[in-house]
Amino acid sequence: MKIVYMGTPDFAVPALEALIEAGHEITAVVTQPDRPKGRGKEMAFSPVKECALKHGLQIFQPEKIKEENAVNTLKSFEADIYVVAAFGQILSQEILDIPRFGCINIHASILPKYRGAAPIQFAILEGDAETGVTIQQMNAGMDTGDIIAIKTIPITETDTAGSMFDKLMMLGAELVTETLPKIEKGEITPVPQDESKATKCGKIHKEMGHINWNASASSISNLVRAMNPWPSSFTRINGKMLKIWTVKAIPERANNVPGTVYSVDKDSFCVNTGDGILEISEVQLEGKKRMDVKSFLLGYDIEKGMTLG
Structure with missing residues (x-):
């Protein structure tokens, strides 16, 4: 098929490849x-542009x-279909109507x-046991188009946003290449989304990483993993920011003040939460490197007995 490919970050590169x-x-x-990037504010190419240059493809940057x-x-x-993956701009209905097979989007949920x-x-x-990739037929709404194909994978106890990002970008590449020939042959009937089950999620911002020790150990563990690698989760210790990188929720109940240190051993320390104990094994103190x-x-x-937060 003839394809116009739209994408910007690392997530969109494997599908293009x-x-x-x-x-x-x-x-x-x-x-x-x-866009300008880094301390020097030098202009930087998007990962997708770098991939396109490597393959000698025509590039358009509106x-x-x-x-x-x-x-x-x-x-x-001239294209039969537009394939979109984390492009970063909303397409108008006029654009969606240009290719004969319309526009499809690779969405990481x-x-x-x-x-x-x-x-x-x-x-x-949210503590989901699985996630996946959806190929949807795009319409003028935000991720509201009919579903063409879905593949799911489990979320393990040690998965972070970073590790799931890597898994899902490869899954998206696999799914879109499987799906396009079926679209061309007319073998797929798109299925409307069930609006009663729809949920929305906004952008991640730095303050979301702030740990509330009154939450449960499992909720804080989810937060730490979801904010890794960016923007990271954090608390404060003796007035300094302490980033928390690797944790494990322990369902042990202790009638102690949330945010106080419960125990310390050579490889980790445990902190009381609103429900359960959080074992911390990797941190980064303000101005220091990340370390175990x-x-x-x-x-x-x-x-x-020391207090965090």
């Missing part, structure tokens, strides 16, 4: 404009894709759950 490998003709790659000039440019890229910007993090935050608790305790005293 897979479509090229499968022999599809990529008539153009549409990605966000170059500031606003809905503008008339941008729409006319899209029309010049089991729709209709977690429509929106951060489905991977929210699946972990064994190394951290060599230079910092944690004592039973």
